[in-house]
């Protein structure tokens with residue numbers, strides 16, 4: 462059987478599968494969070510999302526719910542069903558065994574063990590397969606997985622909150638509220654679906670942030686917290702270090718103890734001082750990773766290698782610039798609040814009127830008195 466023709470209802474059911482997949486984004490370890498709905502005579506008879514931790518995959522769970530009703534039904538899957546005997550049997554085999562008549566796929570799987578083979582298995586079994594339905598939205602829902610598979614690095618989101626006068630904070634006063642509670646809740650939700658969150662040492666010292674998820678019920682979804690800290694200046698009394706045993710903290714130190722721009726502090730530190738800080742941080746449960754701070758691509762490769770598929774860069778200005786200038790930002794979330802900072806403001810590395818070229822505007826969202834504009838890199 463050849464390429465199936467898309468039908469009018471396909472986008473509606475694929476949209477339902479994509480929505481479902483979002484439930485476990487960031488909670489399926491190195492596996493993508495995939496959504497699957499089984500539809501018979503216009504009614505959803507089975508639905509599932511990849512389980513927490515990554516297994517079981519979505520399809521066998523949705524098929525089990527549909528049972529006999531799956532025979533002759535259509536399965537909508539956000540990612541090509543797997544064809545490999547990995548930690549679970551191939552999902553393509555399960556779809557065949559249940560007698561599904563048609564499979565509609567949004568995105569094909571770049572995993573070399575699958576990549577087209579899942580589709581061939583289904584077609585060889587006489588199942589009609591339609592691909593590419595709502596592909597752009599499907600790719601967006603699988604962005605972390607696809608970026609790690611194809612680029613060997615996590616999908617990077619830069620989040621900035623900018624005041625009405627273009628500032629991200631005020632010098633020497635720690636955290637300044639630029640957005641209101643609705644926008645802050647939204648950022649908590651973003652953290653909850655992200656594998657890791659990163660700030661520079663300047664922000665870690667001046668703001669003393671926790672960087673966890675505090676939304677009731679979602680606390681366990683806190684991302685791994687990373688500080689770019691060339692000279693290991695993170696205070697042992699910081700909230701990050703004090704909570705390192707509950708939610709992991711990685712400090713990324715320079716291989717030679719040299720500062721990152723001016724953010725790292727004053728002068729290069731004596732090796733002996735670095736060694737004793739290293740020991741103290743490790744004793745507090747912090748992981749120290751030595752990595753060239755001028756080349757964030759090296760750090761991103763190291764993060765991808767340990768299974769991190771998505772990274773949220775939350776500040777400050779120098780860290781944001783480092784990632785922007787290296788061309789390593791995939792998505793920008795720019796919040797604008799009505800607050801005016803005035804004198805002593807720290808200028809935003811990015812103004813709403815000055816988004817770098819190569820980014821497409823994806824949407825504007827209103828949260829209370831604040832506005833979020835989202836931009837995504839085009840390629």
Ligand code: AOF
Nearest residue numbers: 495511518519542543547548549552572
């Ligand atoms: C599917 N449905 O829900 C997911 C899939 O380590 P394993 O054996 O679990 O295999 C991981 C691979 O399975 C992953 O790289 C991707 O190709 C696929 N994920 N496939 O059919 C799912 N999560």
Ligand code: ZN
Nearest residue numbers: 518543551552
């Ligand atoms: Zn599978």
